[in-house]
Amino acid sequence: MQNSQQTARVGLFFILGVALIWVTFETLSGGKVFKDQGYNIVAGFTSLKELKTGDEVRMAGVKIGEVEKTRLAGRRAEALLRISPDVKIKADATATIVMAGLIGTNYISIDLGTDAAAELRDGAEIRTATTPDLNAVMSQIGELGKKIEGALGNLGGALSGDGKSPGIIQKVDQLVTENRENIAQTTGNLRSITDKMNRGEGTLGKLINDPVLYTDLQSALGEIRGGAAEAKTFIANAQSILDEVKRGKGAIGALVYDQKAADDLKASIANFRTVSDNLAKGKGTLGQLLNDDTLIRDTRAIMRKADRALDGLDDAGPLTAVGVVANGLF
Amino acid sequence: MRTLTRVLEGIGSTLQLLVRSLSHVPTLPRQWGRFIEQCYLIGYTTLPIVAILSFFIGSVLALQSGYSMENFGAKQFIGSLVGLSIARELGPVMCAILLAGRVGSAIAAELASMKVYQEIDALETMNIPPARILVLPRLAAVLVMMPVLAIIANLVGWFGGAIVAKYTDFIAIDPPAYFAALRRFMEFKDVLNGLIKAEVFGFAVVLVSCNIGLNTRGGPREIGASVTRAVVTSLILILVLDYFVTKALL
Secondary structure, three states: OHHHHHHHHHHHHHHHHHHHHHHHHHHHOOOOOOOOOOEEEEEEEOOOOOOOOOOEEEEOOEEEEEEEEEEEEOOEEEEEEEEOOOOOOEOOOEEEEEEOOOOOOEEEEEOOOOOOOOEOOOOOEEEEOOOOOHHHHHHHHHHHHHHHHHHHHHHHHHHHOOOOOOOHHHHHHHHHHHOHHHHHHHHHHHHHHHHHHHHOOHHHHHHHHOHHHHHHHHHHHHHHHHHHHHHHHHHHHHHHHHHHHHOOOHHHHHHHHOHHHHHHHHHHHHHHHHHHHHHHHOOHHHHHHHHOOHHHHHHHHHHHHHHHHHHHHHHHOHHHHHHHHHHHHO | OHHHHHHHHHHHHHHHHHHHHHOOHHHHHHHHHHHHHHHHHHHHOOHHHHHHHHHHHHHHHHHHHHHHHHHHOOHHHHHHHHHHHHHHHHHHHHHHHHHHHHHHHHHHHHHHHHHHOOHHHHHHHOOOOHHHHHHHHHHHHHHHHHHHHHHHHHHHHHHHHHHHHHHOOOOOOOHHHHHHHHHHOOOHHHHHHHHHHHHHHHHHHHHHHHHHHHOOOOOOHHHHHHHHHHHHHHHHHHHHHHHHHHHHHO
C-alpha cells in the first residue's frame, strides 16, 4: 500500500511537471491554447526591424491582436497577424511598425480606415507603410553633421587659407600692411574734413552747423511744398476739365464725343475749303475783288473823275454841281 | 600536490562510476520500485522547500529590481527581469543547491554508512554491483525529477515576483502588466535553457554524492566527513558547471 501510494505521488508529481512545462511552452511560444481563434491577416514590409513573434497589434492604441509569425517571403518580410474575431479591419487601413521604446520593443499599429471600405477577411493582406526607424534618422543626422563640418571647414579654409594660397584674413592683412601709408593718409584727410565740418567750414560744415542755412532750406522746402500743393490743385482742375470733356460737356467735349458736332465741323471745313478755292480761282465777287486788278483800276479812274468833277463844282457854283456830277459820270 | 591528486582521483572515480552505472541501464526496468522510491525522495519530498525558496527568491528579485529600476523609470520591465533571471539562472541553480543540501547529503550519508558498515562489501560479495542498485536508480530518478522541480521553481518564482510587484507601494504593477512584460522578452528557449542546466546540475550532484559516499573509508566519523565533502563538492561543481553550461547554451 505504502509503495503504491508513493508511486502515485511520484506519477502525479511528474505529470504536474510535464503539464507545467507544456503550459509554459504554449504561453511563451505563442501557442493557441489560451487564445480565442480570431483570424489572420498578412502584413508585408521591406524590413520588420525589431518586430518579433508575440509583439502586439494595436488599433488606435488598443490591443487587437499579436504577431503570430514572422517570415521571409521572396524579396520582402511578412508578419502574420492574429486579430481578435470581434475587431474588423477595413481594407483601406494601413499597418505600420511603431517603436514603443528605445530598447527595441515594437508593435504593429493599424489605423481605422474609412467606414465605406470593405472588411479584411482571413488570410487577406493589409496595406502597409514604412516609417523611418531610429537608425535611419540617426544616419541622416550624422550626414547633416558631416555637411556642417564640411561647410565650416571650407569657411575656415577660406578665412585662414589652405597652406598654398592665402586665406581672406591673410589677404586683408596683406592689403592693410601694403597700404598702411595710404590708409593713414586717407584717415588723416577724413579727419581734417570732419574737423572742418565740425568747425562749420565749407558747405557741408555750414549745412551741419549754420542755423541760417537750415532755416533757408526749411523755407525753400516750404515753398516747394506750396508749389506741389498748387500743382496738385492744377492737376485736380485739369482732371475735372477732362472729366467734363469725357462726359461730352462743353465745346471740346462736344467736339470729341459728339458725332453730330464733329460731322458739322467737318462739313463747315469742307464748305470753307470750297469758298477758299473759289476765292483763289477768282470766282464770285470777292474772288474777283481779290484776283482781278481791273476793278481797283476802274475804281481809281472813277475817283479821279470824281475829283475833277468836284474841282469843277467849286468853280460853277452849287447850282450846277448836280449837273456837273451827272455830266462827269455819264 | 596531495590535494591535486585527490581532486584528480575524485574526477576519475566519478567518471568510472558513471560508466559502470550506464553499463547497467538495461536493468533499469527491473528496478522500477527503487526508481520510484528515489523519484519520491528526490522530487516529491524536495518540492516544498524548492517552492518556498523560489517564491521568496522571486519576491526579493522583484523588490530589489523595482527599487533600483524605479530610479530610471524602467519599472515596467520588472516582469522581464524577474522572469529571465529566474528561468535562466536562479531557478536551476537554487534547485541544484537545494538538491545538494537535501538529497546529495542524504545520498552521501546513506552510501557512506553502507560502506562503513560493510553493506557495500556484502553486496559485492553477492555479486550485486552497487552501481546497479544504488547509483543507477538515483541517476535515472534525478533526470526525470529535476526538470519538474525546475519548472515549478520558475513558475512559483514568477508568481512571487508578481505578488510583490502588485502589493509593494513604490512598484504597484498589476499582474497582467507584469506577465505581459515577462512574455515580451522571453521565449521558451530561455526556459528550456534553464531546464537543461537543472538537469546537468542535478545529475552532477547525485553522481558526485554517490561517488563520495561509496568511497568512504574508515570508521563512523568518516560518514559525517563524507557528507560535508559531498555537499561542498556539489556546490562548487554547480557554480563551475553553471558558467560552462551557460556559455555553451548561449
